[in-house]
Amino acid sequence: MTAHTPPRFRRPAPPVRTRPLEELPGLGRSLVLSFDDGPDPRYTPGILATLREHGVRAMFFVCGEMAADSPDLLREMAADGHVVANHSWSHPLIPSLSRAGIRDELGRTSDTIARTVGEAPLWYRAPYGAWNRNSFEIGAALGMEPLAWTVDTLDWKEPGTGTIVRRVLDGAAPGVVVLSHDAGGDRSQSVAALRRYLPGLLADGYRVTVPFRT
Numbered sequence: 001m002t003a004h005t006p007p008r009f010r011r012p013a014p015p016v017r018t019r020p021l022e023e024l025p026g027l028g029r030s031l032v033l034s035f036d037d038g039p040d041p042r043y044t045p046g047i048l049a050t051l052r053e054h055g056v057r058a059m060f061f062v063c064g065e066m067a068a069d070s071p072d073l074l075r076e077m078a079a080d081g082h083v084v085a086n087h088s089w090s091h092p093l094i095p096s097l098s099r100a101g102i103r104d105e106l107g108r109t110s111d112t113i114a115r116t117v118g119e120a121p122l123w124y125r126a127p128y129g130a131w132n133r134n135s136f137e138i139g140a141a142l143g144m145e146p147l148a149w150t151v152d153t154l155d156w157k158e159p160g161t162g163t164i165v166r167r168v169l170d171g172a173a174p175g176v177v178v179l180s181h182d183a184g185g186d187r188s189q190s191v192a193a194l195r196r197y198l199p200g201l202l203a204d205g206y207r208v209t210v211p212f213r214t
């Protein structure tokens, strides 16, 4: 006789992609704001406050090593309904890693997110947008879809708050995914820009939202 254990519910693994998703069609006049590399206690709270003020949700692609330092910020993201997603542990160039190295970078980060907010991430984004086949296979095995972006604000170059605002408003279109950063350097321009372009997007009739995945 063998011991019987009831089957545990398991979310089906997503397909193994050959390239990341870059936009999210089918959302109507909606777009997605995403913030990478955090959380950073200097900048993430300002971004969370602005999103909260306008009652909108966004995606945060966090690095595991940053998340481990600021678990309260992760919990705040989740409590506000934001999507906490995986951006690797230490922001390496994924194609320079072995399979085991990629699994470690993504797996440890997913574990940290799951432990902190109670749910494993459903999305991941390769640092520098540098994907490879191993990353697609390992990401899918970990239950995640790869999401890139449509509009790059290049905010990490600190081009000035006005330039970041203009790039977002000029790039806005249904299904677009906007890339900004809440860590990795001085991100005060990114925080200030959000305060200006978010009301602009909403005034233009955009719904700022997050993708739904089952």
Ligand SMILES: [Zn+2]
Pocket (backbone or CB within 6 Å): 036, 037, 087, 091, 127, 128
């Ligand atoms: Zn990054």
